[in-house]
Amino acid sequence: AQSVAQPEDQVNVAEGNPLTVKCTYSVSGNPYLFWYVQYPNRGLQFLLKYITGDNLVKGSYGFEAEFNKSQTSFHLKKPSALVSDSALYFCAVRDNGGNKLVFGAGTILRVKS
Amino acid sequence: GAVVSQHPSWVICKSGTSVKIECRSLDFQATTMFWYRQFPKQSLMLMATSNEGSKATYEQGVEKDKFLINHASLTLSTLTVTSAHPEDSSFYICSAPGLGLYEQYFGPGTRLTVT
Numbered sequence: 001a002q003s004v005a006q007p008e009d010q011v012n013v014a015e016g017n018p019l020t021v022k023c024t025y026s027v028s029g030n031p032y033l034f035w036y037v038q039y040p041n042r043g044l045q046f047l048l049k050y051i052t053g054d055n056l057v058k059g060s061y062g063f064e065a066e067f068n069k070s071q072t073s074f075h076l077k078k079p080s081a082l083v084s085d086s087a088l089y090f091c092a093v094r095d096n097g098g099n100k101l102v103f104g105a106g107t108i109l110r111v112k113s
Numbered sequence: 114g115a116v117v118s119q120h121p122s123w124v125i126c127k128s129g130t131s132v133k134i135e136c137r138s139l140d141f142q143a144t145t146m147f148w149y150r151q152f153p154k155q156s157l158m159l160m161a162t163s164n165e166g167s168k169a170t171y172e173q174g175v176e177k178d179k180f181l182i183n184h185a186s187l188t189l190s191t192l193t194v195t196s197a198h199p200e201d202s203s204f205y206i207c208s209a210p211g212l213g214l215y216e217q218y219f220g221p222g223t224r225l226t227v228t
Contacts (some may be wrong), residue, residue, distance in 0.1 A: 034215075043222045044157075044206070044216075044219040071167070078167065090157070093214055099145060100147070100162065101147075
């Protein structure tokens with residue numbers, strides 16, 4: 001079965017510093033990977049996806065993620081964090097053969113000024 | 114981009130009553146929609162897949178008779194929590210596959226509180 005793991009419950013970073021939110025995956029077949037962000041009491045917003053092609057994927061709001069097949073990772077990154085980036089971030093993988101998404105546990109990102 | 118709406122955004126009901134939550138795709142058609150449940154500070158758990166014109170597919174452990182799903186049109190799916198109890202209090206989120214490749218578009222969620 002497809003699964004993703006987000007090893008950090010929370011990541012703290014100072015405004016202006018680079019940020020990384022980690023995600024590792026376990027899949028059979030080709031991985032279709034996603035990052036979503038959730039603000040309090042809101043639904044999820046799509047940030048970016050990896051389907052195929054370049055390992056470095058660029059997404060919304062200045063975020064990017066690097067697909068690393070050998071390390072089975074898909075870490076989310078941003079060169080310079082903003083306080084407004086503080087939110088809950090989910091990594092997800094598409095279930096084989098369908099449109100279902102399997103989500104990681106989520107990582108709270110706190111950016112302090 | 115594709116927009117998914119939910120109504121209501123929050124609802125408080127008494128134990129034993131039923132509550133209906135609507136999920137609409139506003140600018141695209143969705144033959145499939147997904148219903149998730151999210152507890153505070155936890156991940157999303159897929160409850161069921163709603164299929165237009167046919168029965169929903171429920172995930173293991175989800176009570177079909179308690180969480181009734183109807184997908185009567187290409188733009189509307191409804192989730193009815195029947196005989197609600199306080200343990201049903203949660204954040205319910207729907208999503209629909211978009212026109213693009215593989216991503217899903219999520220509704221803003223519905224906060225249900227059962228007293």
